[in-house]
Amino acid sequence: MESPLLDIRDLRLEFRSYRGVVKALDGVSLAVDKAEILGLVGESGCGKTITGMSVLGLLPRQQARVTSGEVLFRGDDLLRKSEHEMQRIRGRLISMVFQDPLASLNPVFTVGDQITKVIREHKRVSKKAARDAMCRALSETGLPTHKTLLHSYPHQLSGGMRQRVCMAMAISCDSPLLIADEPTTALDVTIQMQILKLLLRLREELGVAQILVTHNVGVAAQTCDRIAVMYAGQVVEQGPTVAVMKEARHPYTMALYECLPQGKSAQELLTIPGSVPDLIDPPAGCRFHPRCRRVLDVCRDVRPPLVEVARGHRVACHWVAEQSGPVRIPPES
Amino acid sequence: MSLRLYLVRRLALMVFVLIGIVVVTFFIVRVVPSDPAQLYLGARSRAGQVEEVRRQLGLDRSLVVQFGGYVGDLLTGDWGESLRTRHSVLEDILHFLPASLELIISAMIVAIIVGVSLGALSAYRKGGLIDHGSRIVAIAGVSLPAFFLALLLQVIFFRVLGWFPVATQIDPVVAQTHPVTHVTGMLVVDAFITGNFVAFADALWHLVLPTLALAAYPAGLIMRMTRSAMLEALETDYIKMARAMGVRQRFIVLKYALKNSLAPVLTVIGLMFAYSLVGTFFVELIFAWPGLGTYATMSILSLDYPAIMGVTIVVAFMYVFANLIVDLLIAWLDPRVVLS
Numbered sequence: 001m002e003s004p005l006l007d008i009r010d011l012r013l014e015f016r017s018y019r020g021v022v023k024a025l026d027g028v029s030l031a032v033d034k035a036e037i038l039g040l041v042g043e044s045g046c047g048k049t050i051t052g053m054s055v056l057g058l059l060p061r062q063q064a065r066v067t068s069g070e071v072l073f074r075g076d077d078l079l080r081k082s083e084h085e086m087q088r089i090r091g092r093l094i095s096m097v098f099q100d101p102l103a104s105l106n107p108v109f110t111v112g113d114q115i116t117k118v119i120r121e122h123k124r125v126s127k128k129a130a131r132d133a134m135c136r137a138l139s140e141t142g143l144p145t146h147k148t149l150l151h152s153y154p155h156q157l158s159g160g161m162r163q164r165v166c167m168a169m170a171i172s173c174d175s176p177l178l179i180a181d182e183p184t185t186a187l188d189v190t191i192q193m194q195i196l197k198l199l200l201r202l203r204e205e206l207g208v209a210q211i212l213v214t215h216n217v218g219v220a221a222q223t224c225d226r227i228a229v230m231y232a233g234q235v236v237e238q239g240p241t242v243a244v245m246k247e248a249r250h251p252y253t254m255a256l257y258e259c260l261p262q263g264k265s266a267q268e269l270l271t272i273p274g275s276v277p278d279l280i281d282p283p284a285g286c287r288f289h290p291r292c293r294r295v296l297d298v299c300r301d302v303r304p305p306l307v308e309v310a311r312g313h314r315v316a317c318h319w320v321a322e323q324s325g326p327v328r329i330p331p332e333s
Numbered sequence: 334m335s336l337r338l339y340l341v342r343r344l345a346l347m348v349f350v351l352i353g354i355v356v357v358t359f360f361i362v363r364v365v366p367s368d369p370a371q372l373y374l375g376a377r378s379r380a381g382q383v384e385e386v387r388r389q390l391g392l393d394r395s396l397v398v399q400f401g402g403y404v405g406d407l408l409t410g411d412w413g414e415s416l417r418t419r420h421s422v423l424e425d426i427l428h429f430l431p432a433s434l435e436l437i438i439s440a441m442i443v444a445i446i447v448g449v450s451l452g453a454l455s456a457y458r459k460g461g462l463i464d465h466g467s468r469i470v471a472i473a474g475v476s477l478p479a480f481f482l483a484l485l486l487q488v489i490f491f492r493v494l495g496w497f498p499v500a501t502q503i504d505p506v507v508a509q510t511h512p513v514t515h516v517t518g519m520l521v522v523d524a525f526i527t528g529n530f531v532a533f534a535d536a537l538w539h540l541v542l543p544t545l546a547l548a549a550y551p552a553g554l555i556m557r558m559t560r561s562a563m564l565e566a567l568e569t570d571y572i573k574m575a576r577a578m579g580v581r582q583r584f585i586v587l588k589y590a591l592k593n594s595l596a597p598v599l600t601v602i603g604l605m606f607a608y609s610l611v612g613t614f615f616v617e618l619i620f621a622w623p624g625l626g627t628y629a630t631m632s633i634l635s636l637d638y639p640a641i642m643g644v645t646i647v648v649a650f651m652y653v654f655a656n657l658i659v660d661l662l663i664a665w666l667d668p669r670v671v672l673s
Contacts, residue, residue, distance in 0.1 A: 056577055083582075091579030098577075103570035108592050108667050118578045153668040169578055 003075060004031040005209050006055065006094075006177055011069035013054055016062075020280040024050050026233045026287075028069075029306070032177065035207040037199065039220030039241070041256075042230035045276055048213045051230075052179040055211075056096055057086040073177070092122040095170035099182040101162035105154035112150030115169050122173045137172040140206065141165075141198060160191035164198065171202060178202070181213045196223050217256060221245050226312075229253050232277050232287040235306070239313030249315045251294045286318065294319040339672040343660075347653050354649040355407070358642055359400055367636040373416045403642075412646075413639030417632060422643035425628060430647065431518025432502065433617065433624030437609045439521075439544045444551035445602060449591075452559025452598075456567065457586045467556055474553030480615040483546035487619070490542060497542050500621040507535040543620040547612055551605035558601045562594035569593075596663045596670075603659035607652040 013025040025047050032038045040048045053059050055071050057078065071078040073093065081089065090096075098104045106114055112134065119130040135145040141164040143149060154162055163183060170178050180199060184192035200223060202208040214220050220227050221241060228238035229250065237250040248254050258270045274291035277283055283290050289299040298318045306314040307321050315321075370386040371378065387393050391402060406413065412422040451471075455464035477485070491499040498504065502520050503513075511532040516523045521540060524533035566572065567590050575585050617626035625644060632640035664670045 058573065058577055087576075087579050087581060089579065090577055096574075096577040098570060098574060100570060104574040106571040106575065106589050106593070107669055109589070114575075117580060117584075121578070121580050121584075155669050166574070169574075 002033075003072075004033045005036075005074065006030075006032040006211075007070075007072040008051070008055070009070045009072065011051070011054065011071065012067045013050065013059075013069075014065050014067055016065070017280070022279045023282060024064075024233050024279060025054070026282070028230070028233070028235055030211075030228055030235065030238070032209050032211060034176070035203055035209050036226065037203055037210045037212055037224045039224030039227040040211055040213045040230060041217055041220050041227055042215065043276060044215060045279075046230040047233040048215075048230055049181050050233075052096060052181050052211060052213050055179060056090050056094055057081065057083070058090075058096070088122070091118050091170070091175065092173045093175050094177045094179065095173075095175045096179040096181060097163070097166040097170050097183055100186045101159065101166050102154060102186075104166050105162060107154055110151050110153055111157070111165050115165070115172055118169050119172050133172055134168070137168040138165075140171060140202070141168045142194075143168060158191075159187050160194060163187060163191075163195055167195075167198060167202070171206065171208060174206070176207070177209045177211075179211045179213070182215070183212070184219060185214070185216070192219070199223055217245075217260060218262075229256070232282060233279060234287055234316065236288065236317070237313075237315045238306075239310070243310055243313040247310070247313070249309055249313075249320045250317050251292050251319065252288050255291075255293075286316075292319075296322070336672065343657050347650075347657070350653050351646065351649060355404065355642070355646060356400075358645045359403060360396070362636075362638045362641055363396060363399075365636060369416055369636070369638060372636060407646075412643045415632070415637055415640045417635045417637040417640065422639050425640065426625065426643050426647055428518075429623065429625045429628040432520070432622060433610075433613055433626055435519035435521060436540070436543055436547060436617070436622060436624060437606070437613055439540055440547035440609055440613075441551065441602070441606055443544055443548040444555055444605065447548070448552045448555025449559050449598065452556040453563055453587065453591055453594075455556075456560045456563030456590075459564065464560075467560075471553035471556045474549035475557075477549060478615075479546055479550060479612045480619060482549050483543070483616050483619040486542045486546055498539050499542075500619075502539050502622060503532065503536045504539070507532055511535075543616050543622055546619075547609055547616045550612065551602075551609060554601055554605060555598060559594060559598050562597045563590050566590040566593040592666065595666055599659050599663050599666075603655050606655040607648075610648050610651060 008028060008030045011025050011028045012023075015022040015024050028047065028051055030038065030040075030051070040051065042048050050059070050064075054064070054066065055073075055078065061083075066079055069079070073089075078086070078089070105111070112131075115134045115137065116127070116130045119125065119133050120127075123130070123133075125133070134150075138145050138149070143161065143164050149157075149161075154165070157165065167178075167183075183199070184195050187195060196219060199210060199212065203210065212220060212224055224241050226239060227241050227244040228235050229244065229252065230236065231252050237244060237248065237253045244253065248257060252272075255270075255272045259272065272291055277287055277290070283300075285301045286292070286299040286304050289295045292299065294317075296318050302318070304316045304318045304321065306316045308314050309320060309324055368383070370383050370390060370392055373386055373390070374382055391399055403413070410423065412426070414420065415422050415425055418425055451463065451467040455461070455467045458464055487499055490497045511529055513520055513524045513529055513532045513536075514527045516526060520536045521533060524530070524536055563586070567586065572585055572590060575589055576582070580589070613624065614626035614630055616622070617624045618630055621627075625647070628640070629644040631637075632644065660672075664672050
């Protein structure tokens with residue numbers, strides 16, 4: 001089998017804070033194939049964004065320490081790269097767009113200047129060639145390429161256009177992997193769909209693989225090929241979108257669905273009892289056990305391994321494992 | 334709003350500010366217990382003369398009538414006669430102003446270059462050697478009074494090291510052998526544009542110490558302001574985005590972050606320009622610099638009210654004008670700023 005484009009293996013990451021060491025990521029393993037869209041779903045603070053940022057080495061090196069694991073991009077461990085090497089990779093091989101497109105664009109430079117800067121940072125091309133590349137990227141994202149747009153400042157554009165400009169910047173150097181961190185969250189509902197369609201089109205037409213970080217299960221369901229559900233710095237369930245959506249097995253995933261407001265009145269709306277654990281002193285065993293309905297004795301002490309319950313569908317849960325009598329997935333060599 | 338309309342409005346506002354200043358200074362100067370007529374005549378005057386001069390100067394009329402007369406004269410370009418020098422105040426000011434402007438401008442140039450570059454560098458390498466070093470320089474610059482620093486510089490660079498002249502604008506011998514043609518009144522500038530390089534070098538050499546004395550405080554403040562504005566800018570999402578796109582750190586700091594930090598820095602620069610107008614009073618006295626500061630100090634000490642009024646109006650005008658320039662520059666740098 002062909003090796004994946006991006007392969008995160010057992011990533012552990014800690015933050016130093018004045019209260020103590022925050023174990024933000026605890027053994028996260030994810031893989032993204034070429035031209036595949038992986039959805040990273042979970043509550044705020046579960047480590048989705050941190051995972052994305054750590055792939056690009058964007059976390060401050062003094063505070064955020066990777067304690068173990070590998071981030072293999074085309075077989076190359078990004079965690080071993082120097083800052084200079086990472087700078088050459090960002091924007092060219094892996095790009096990232098963020099939640100708030102207005103804040104993401106520099107307010108005192110024109111849109112055109114900012115995109116051409118990225119292109120000329122990575123390719124030794126003439127101004128003319130950079131402009132052409134920028135226009136290609138802009139039309140790819142469905143934006144006009146006339147002077148009015150190129151000479152506008154971010155605050156003069158609409159929210160949807162700003163996010164398209166960010167996307168254009170991200171694909172301007174033909175990077176094969178895009179990490180989109182809540183790209184629709186700050187936008188109007190009417191615009192959200194357009195941006196999601198754009199993500200799909202970038203995959204269809206340019207073959208851009210993506211990690212879509214979102215707290216919105218609906219958004220992930222519409223867009224992604226596979227979904228990984230994260231809880232408190234761990235991946236608790238991952239698999240093909242249909243499997244994770246229709247046959248969710250992990251009690252956390254199921255609880256997450258029950259919290260969706262679709263067609264429910266306020267009285268019917270459920271919440272997950274308890275609160276997100278403190279990652280300075282996380283619960284032993286399964287990190288979800290204090291809030292879990294199906295909690296077993298073993299959950300309090302032993303961390304459940306990811307277990308394959310169906311083809312490509314893995315769940316980290318003692319209760320699921322007990323029910324289905326699974327095969328343990330051998331660790332990849 | 335169009336730029337022209339904005340300028341017209343700002344200039345109109347400026348007129349009101351100046352009127353207010355004229356009113357306030359006129360009455361405050363007159364409240365001070367002194368007898369201008371006595372001052373005008375000097376110590377050896379006869380009793381009858383004082384009454385005579387009082388009538389001549391219009392001091393026997395009511396304060397309001399005097400004020401009306403003064404404002405009327407101001408508008409026609411007659412700023413009164415200095416009681417001390419017996420010259421027209423406007424002529425005196427135009428004579429002394431260029432030397433001060435030369436000093437202030439050179440101090441501001443030094444302060445801006447040193448302040449912005451060291452501020453930006455200390456933000457870029459926060460906690461590094463430059464950051465700690467420039468912090469000490471900034472604190473020293475801000476906390477040492479200009480007159481003390483001026484004396485200190487004279488002791489070190491003239492007395493001990495002998496590198497720079499102690500005072501005045503130009504060496505008297507050079508002034509004789511290579512006289513500078515009067516063009517702008519700023520000695521260094523005039524010497525340069527008339528190609529008088531001997532005088533230029535000498536005048537520049539004389540300019541160094543007073544410039545440093547005057548630049549220290551603005552440089553320190555500009556440095557700290559640049560640093561904190563830069564650190565704030567470096568925390569923003571657009572900097573994170575630029576990093577995520579692989580833009581080099583150097584470019585991010587020196588261009589993306591710096592341009593965003595300049596608005597608060599420019600505001601400080603505007604205020605510092607006004608500060609220098611007053612700071613130069615001490616520095617000029619200590620360095621025997623024949624500028625407006627020396628003139629103003631002498632006028633204040635002798636309660637020469639037409640001269641005090643004249644200097645106050647000029648300083649107020651320059652302060653208001655500098656602020657207008659700063660506002661225009663900020664609007665030019667930041668497309669989000671709407672002039673209104």
